[in-house]
Ligand SMILES: Cc1cc2nc3c(=O)[nH]c(=O)nc-3n(C[C@H](O)[C@H](O)[C@H](O)COP(=O)(O)OP(=O)(O)OC[C@H]3O[C@@H](n4cnc5c(N)ncnc54)[C@H](O)[C@@H]3O)c2cc1C
């Protein structure tokens with residue numbers, strides 16, 4: 001099939017950017033979206049033009065590196081799918097596709113579709129851990145953890161840190177991202193000791209990084225390629241309240 | 247030269263404990279005076295940088311992705327082994343040790359494998375303490391599953407995302423140290439040279455992938471944990487950015503590369519669909535717990551939909567050939583068996599390069615919900631890629647390059663022959679011999695990182711003065727000049743082929759000639775073809791843009807340049823090893839039933855290759871392998 005692509009091109013962090021149009025003329029339905037872009041780039045390279053820069057690595061939906069807004073929707077808007085897992089069979093001949101980078105002040109553009117997500121790391125660095133030293137910990141079965149709790153914790157922990165949540169939020173809020181880490185650890189006995197300190201530190205850091213507040217639009221959940229549920233934001237709010245109480 | 251791994255002698259059960267006691271310590275107050283560079287933030291690198299920081303060393307950690315959390319360890323699905331013996335099914339440290347030695351076809355060092363088995367239990371405890379949400383049973387105890395090459399259930403898992411959860415655990419420990427100020431992170435940096443001064447590793451040279459700047463860093467020790475090299479095959483289960491670059495640059499600075507021909511072809515991957523394909527996707531081996539591999543008995547049936555092939559017309563070839571391990575035969579054996587069926591023209595799917603992995607029986611036995619709970623995300627992934635529903639029709643799978651057992655040569659301390667250069671995780675050659683068992687790489691990465699390197703790096707640092715050589719040394723300047731010259735050269739060729747076209751060409755040669763079955767003939771051919779592609783690369787590659795910018799074509803070209811040199815060494819090593827063992831199968835060396843034929847008399851050694859200059863023959867150094875605790879035997883899974 002043949003497609004027309006409108007792609008955000010921007011030379012560098014401070015350069016002006018604009019949409020440029022490209023044609024993809026030999027697209028196979030079995031191709032992944034990124035493989036389609038690879039082919040467009042091969043043509044650009046051969047013509048001596050600057051290929052489109054985009055982040056990617058694992059290409060199997062787990063590293064969280066790929067990050068594109070496709071036709072206005074983060075990761076293309078398919079349920080529980082990252083850009084790298086999107087396949088061309090979900091498009092049809094003649095389609096026009098708009099491809100843009102994450103849009104959030106706290107994710108500055110590096111080039112074209114690649115952005116800097118260092119602020120998500122900073123939120124984790126503020127407290128997204130248990131403060132255990134390596135060595136000298138208890139046996140793994142010393143504290144029993146009910147299956148429901150382990151499952152809940154795992155549901156939260158599936159986040160791949162891609163940034164689609166903040167990129168889709170009208171307030172550029174990082175709440176879904178922060179909340180899943182808070183929730184994952186808050187329900188585990190190992191994480192409870194520091195729960196109060198953790199939630200406050202992570203939220204303060206998110207604000208300092210320039211992410212906005214959550215006003216319940218739920219765009220994050222719709223955009224999240226791992227189906228992280230907004231119930232974790234409610235959990236975060238409860239944890240936060242607990243932390244504020246004396 | 248005969249190499250010595252410097253393993254502790256005496257009873258193996260106490261070898262690591264005695265070695266730890268004998269290892270020198272750095273006074274707590276002096277630790278902060280030392281700087282350690284850790285290249286790689288995967289399970290091995292992340293798990294090394296965190297405790298080194300906790301101990302008080304000054305650590306600088308590097309990765310090429312935009313965050314330490316994205317190393318390819320994140321993609322590991324199935325699980326991690328430990329000798330906890332929670333299920334009371336006969337497991338022990340000795341059994342894990344024995345299974346790993348046997349699984350590696352008796353080509354690994356006993357002492358290293360013993361240590362790995364011993365510390366495996368600490369890993370699980372550590373991860374639980376970090377908040378890794380391992381699978382639990384209804385009573386709240388940790389759950390286990392089985393993996394290939396073992397008859398006990400010793401694999402711990404977190405749904406189908408074990409690597410992700412373990413890596414996020416290590417990443418959280420690392421993040422804590424970043425906050426504490428002991429670890430400095432440098433993301434989007436690619437190491438392009440190792441700086442060696444008077445034979446000692448003193449630092450690295452990196453390219454800042456955002457700005458293109460060439461930067462140097464000094465350290466009192468350099469730790470490489472940069473992962474595996476199977477992207478030399480172009481198509482593999484590795485991430486797009488995985489490369490041999492860091493280890494190969496170190497090899498060019500004097501570190502020996504050991505057993506490069508030991509590559510693992512994983513049996514359960516989604517078959518290739520076309521030429522456009524950029525990578526292959528693994529379906530966790532854990533699927534073989536409940537899935538049965540088969541192909542049609544008759545060639546005529548291969549075109550029919552699976553459902554129309556009667557039970558008696560199906561050949562469950564693994565169960566037929568290996569009745570006691572069945573579908574859980576080790577990877578090398580399962581992969582070759584799949585290839586055999588397809589070579590016999592009984593493969594299925596496009597190009598007939600595929601076999602079925604069928605869940606019908608387990609769904610009938612356990613219900614779809616149970617299967618979905620165990621592997622739901624894998625079925626989802628399979629459907630996204632193939633557009634087929636694995637619950638309704640059997641999955642199609644085919645082997646794909648997956649893991650490198652070979653890597654930089656290291657001694658028992660995980661230190662290479664270059665003093666001050668340590669190598670961990672998939673990047674070293676140490677514990678898996680000629681074949682790695684499932685769920686053992688995660689174990690190795692975390693063992694090396696959390697529990698080995700904090701001791702052995704300390705032991706080394708205790709013998710050197712801190713900060714002796716810094717980046718103002720002439721060797722650092724020379725390193726920057728060399729790196730800049732290489733980049734300039736790549737950008738100036740302005741030929742007709744893109745890096746990925748040439749990488750595909752290299753990959754085809756490697757897969758066809760140095761893949762699952764190798765022969766003198768195929769290897770000799772590869773050794774003719776690889777230099778040709780390399781020559782074409784240096785005359786006809788096209789890399790757009792400039793060095794001083796975010797330039798992914800330049801990154802790819804640089805990585806390919808290293809694969810083009812390294813691929814030749816891999817083929818040479820395969821040609822030198824006139825035996826079949828583990829993942830290295832020489833068609834000349836097999837028993838009548840097609841099983842691998844080892845030659846212990848002549849090849850019971852690790853082959854460590856010394857780089858002697860571009861275009862010159864590398865020199866082979868041998869480390870003889872001694873087996874005092876297991877009996878060298880024909881590896882049988884029948
Ligand atoms: C799809 C898949 C599934 C797997 N499943 C399992 C499993 O279930 N169980 C199991 O035990 N094993 C599994 N494995 C194997 C296991 O995941 C890996 O062997 C292991 O995680 C490797 O860890 P590592 O830390 O050595 O390397 P990696 O995790 O690959 O990390 C490499 C690090 O080095 C950095 N790096 C590399 N080159 C450079 C450079 N030049 N400059 C700067 N930084 C660099 C990268 O940025 C990264 O941080 C699987 C592997 C794959 C591919």
Ligand code: SF4
Pocket residue numbers: 158159160161162163164165166176177180220223224225226227228
């Ligand atoms: S919560 Fe979802 S959208 Fe946000 S970073 Fe995690 S995986 Fe991405």
Ligand code: FES
Pocket residue numbers: 055056057058059060061062063064065066082083084085
């Ligand atoms: S490239 Fe890793 S999640 Fe898309």
